[in-house]
Amino acid sequence: MPSLYDFATWEPLLRLLRTAHAPALAAPGGQVAGNIGRGSWSVPLPWRQPPPGRASLVSDNQDQYDAIERVRDALPEAGLDDVVFVLEIAPDGTTALGLFDHGPAAAPGIGDAHPGALTLVEGAVPEPWRRLPEPVPGARPAPSVDLMALERTLRERIPDAIGATEEEIAAVESRLGRQLPEEVRVLYRVTRARWADWGGDYDAAQCVFDAVGFELGALEDLAVADPASRRCHWEFAASETVLTGPDDAVQDLVGSPGWIVLGDSGGGDRVAVDLTPGPRGHLGQIIMLDHEQSIGASLMADSLTSLVRDPDQEWPTGGRWDKAPVAAIVHHQSLRSIDAAAHADLEVLRIGRWDGAPFSLAPVIGLPRLRTLTAYAGTLADPLEIAALTGLEFLSLAPADWRVLLDAGAVPRTLSAAAVEVHGGGDPRPTIALANEILALWNRPPITATLVHGDLGPLG
Known part of the structure; x- marks a missing residue:
């Protein structure tokens, strides 16, 4: 077993995380999640500031660097570029560490532990990358x-x-x-x-x-x-x-x-x-x-x-720089209706944060070039309208909207890639499970999990 899956590799980092997040970990269902890659990492640890009048030095946070470096050094042996972790610690110190391998079909998220885009068709690239x-x-x-x-x-x-x-x-x-x-x-x-x-x-x-x-x-x-x-x-x-x-x-x-x-x-x-x-x-x-x-x-x-x-x-x-009407953003500081975005040349429709009534997608159904749709949580009146968008190659939705499509068997099969849009961090495991459901529709490799157990002892 590669050293990445050895509890001792993670132990220094886990102790730092327990100290930093003791109340959250002690709460029922409490967990801490992060992502560590060969070139970067997102680990929720407080950054120690230098004394007034002095610039920050690596030595100010040396224990963090050293603990993360132990994990990064173990990635090549495991054949991974990055790993997502979810940490749970019982009051007596019993520890469960979930390690998630994105595999070839899922990209790591940016800035948190949730997965990024899912490539549903092997080798697929977005339309602008195919344009000659x-x-x-x-x-x-x-x-x-x-x-x-x-x-x-x-x-x-x-x-x-x-x-x-x-x-x-x-x-x-x-x-x-x-x-x-x-x-x-x-x-x-x-x-x-x-x-x-x-x-x-x-x-x-x-x-x-x-x-x-x-x-x-x-x-x-x-x-x-x-x-x-x-x-x-x-x-x-x-x-x-x-x-x-x-x-x-x-x-x-x-x-x-x-x-x-x-x-x-x-x-x-x-x-x-x-x-x-x-x-x-x-x-x-x-x-x-x-x-x-x-x-x-x-x-x-x-x-x-x-x-x-x-x-x-x-x-x-x-x-x-203005790409209208080929691309449109609907939210409170831009276009304020789907009707305003609808145009025969529309390729990309993004629906951002919105405080009003959710939108119907009816105005863009049948548009010949619409290939990308992203929608913030709560902005769609009826997610099943997406099934009528027959030219989509990329779809990014909140978990609840994906759930509607999956339960109805209405996920567009024209997709080449997809994303589950999550805001605010939190436990990535529900998002990973949802991503695996989407990947399974295309028989793509899932995000896999390995559970590592250990004991950190009582919090001293």
């Missing part, structure tokens, strides 16, 4: 492209750079499956941007970055910014939409086979050459993919020549 770029037959390189001036400027700025051979460039093009724009070929003929060529000299590297206008990556590291490279939780990704307007320079996409990443902004944003521009864009324009966004890119320059000559020039992207 629209063809723009009239797309041409920008008038600013000047190959001779580009090469001359780069060689003047980085005279000692080592350039790539034609064979090296051809090998990368073969791997990518497409020919690089001539400006990019010129760039790498001047410098192949290998750290080995700079001999570990950061000043030499910075000289190249300053010459180009961004942190240029090595030729052999060129990669396509496809949708798979832009990961996003299903429950968030399903509510995203892509909408390219007629005046947009860059297509509103998650990724594109024509976005070839050349480097980085220095702040985590990818810089790419765009071979699938928007209606008002240019073939070979330079774009930036914001690492804090899942959709779209901004225009850095209409060509590499322009960027090298004037890296501080601002370029209008043409993108619009």
